[in-house]
Amino acid sequence: MGARLLGGTYAQAGGEKAKADVTARAEATSELRVQLLAGNLPIVVGTVGGRPGINIMIDTGTSTSVIDARLAKSLGLELVPGQVQVLNGIFPAPGVWLPDVELGPVHQTKVPGLVGDLSHLKERFGVPVGLIVGLDVLGEFSFRLDYESKTLTFGEVCTDGIAVPVNEDSGFAYVNVEVRKKRLRLLVDTGASTVVLFRERVDPQMEWLIMTKQGGVQGLGARVKAAGNPPWKSVDITFNGNQRRAKSVYLVTNAGQFKDFDGLLAVHSLGFHALSYDHEARVLYLE
Numbered sequence: 001m002g003a004r005l006l007g008g009t010y011a012q013a014g015g016e017k018a019k020a021d022v023t024a025r026a027e028a029t030s031e032l033r034v035q036l037l038a039g040n041l042p043i044v045v046g047t048v049g050g051r052p053g054i055n056i057m058i059d060t061g062t063s064t065s066v067i068d069a070r071l072a073k074s075l076g077l078e079l080v081p082g083q084v085q086v087l088n089g090i091f092p093a094p095g096v097w098l099p100d101v102e103l104g105p106v107h108q109t110k111v112p113g114l115v116g117d118l119s120h121l122k123e124r125f126g127v128p129v130g131l132i133v134g135l136d137v138l139g140e141f142s143f144r145l146d147y148e149s150k151t152l153t154f155g156e157v158c159t160d161g162i163a164v165p166v167n168e169d170s171g172f173a174y175v176n177v178e179v180r181k182k183r184l185r186l187l188v189d190t191g192a193s194t195v196v197l198f199r200e201r202v203d204p205q206m207e208w209l210i211m212t213k214q215g216g217v218q219g220l221g222a223r224v225k226a227a228g229n230p231p232w233k234s235v236d237i238t239f240n241g242n243q244r245r246a247k248s249v250y251l252v253t254n255a256g257q258f259k260d261f262d263g264l265l266a267v268h269s270l271g272f273h274a275l276s277y278d279h280e281a282r283v284l285y286l287e
Contacts, residue, residue, distance in 0.1 A: 035150070041193055042145055044104075048071065067114075068119070071131070072096055096112075103133070135166065139282075161286045162240060177237050178238040179238075180235075184201060195266050198262050226252045244271055267286065
């Protein structure tokens with residue numbers, strides 16, 4: 001989804017970044033069933049603030065958990081000032097401390113997050129989503145997200161595929177690709193349903209030659225105007241010499257002023273059938 005919390009809302013004494021308290025529940029199942037919204041966006045069921053049965057999206061494109069405003073209100077969570085950096089800009093956003101999040105064997109308490117309007121997911125897909133989490137919640141556990149078997153499995157993972165290290169500063173994983181002979185750095189984003197490129201970073205001819213379809217992509221709480229490729233004009237994306245054909249690509253203006261990547265890599269839409277994460281090596285693997 002490409003969302004990042006900005007500012008010092010969650011700074012601890014000494015200026016260190018706030019982290020949740022992490023424990024593993026030995027009695028919890030190590031495999032969760034996954035529902036794929038539109039065939040791409042992974043949803044599992046977990047517990048938030050002691051409330052079970054909450055739909056949670058797994059989104060490696062967000063650095064901080066996002067709780068739906070209605071769920072935050074019903075849990076009586078206290079709001080604090082915050083700021084969020086998303087595709088459509090940088091905006092003030094209420095922050096919260098989530099008392100706990102449980103997801104399979106993962107149990108985190110005092111989870112820093114922000115509050116957002118996630119109602120667009122229910123409106124579009126018919127499924128209410130109460131929380132979006134990324135490696136901020138899952139990063140201390142190795143796991144494998146399998147799009148074919150529709151499972152999220154915790155434990156030892158396969159290290160086959162394209163290795164993408166997680167950046168220690170941002171908490172994101174960036175993969176180097178080539179699009180129309182232009183080298184780009186894309187954020188590996190399980191919360192994106194289509195490939196998104198910043199128009200300022202691509203070959204200028206790409207927009208008027210290929211991206212002729214006007215549309216939009218859904219950001220956090222707002223739809224962003226975009227130019228996309230028609231069905232008969234696919235876009236080739238090259239990884240380490242291996243080429244993949246993207247049927248759906250959109251160009252957006254970099255209103256969020258992201259400097260460390262050039263767009264979003266939607267994992268499943270490019271034909272990858274699984275994503276694994278090795279928490280000791282801090283590396284994602286695209287299979």
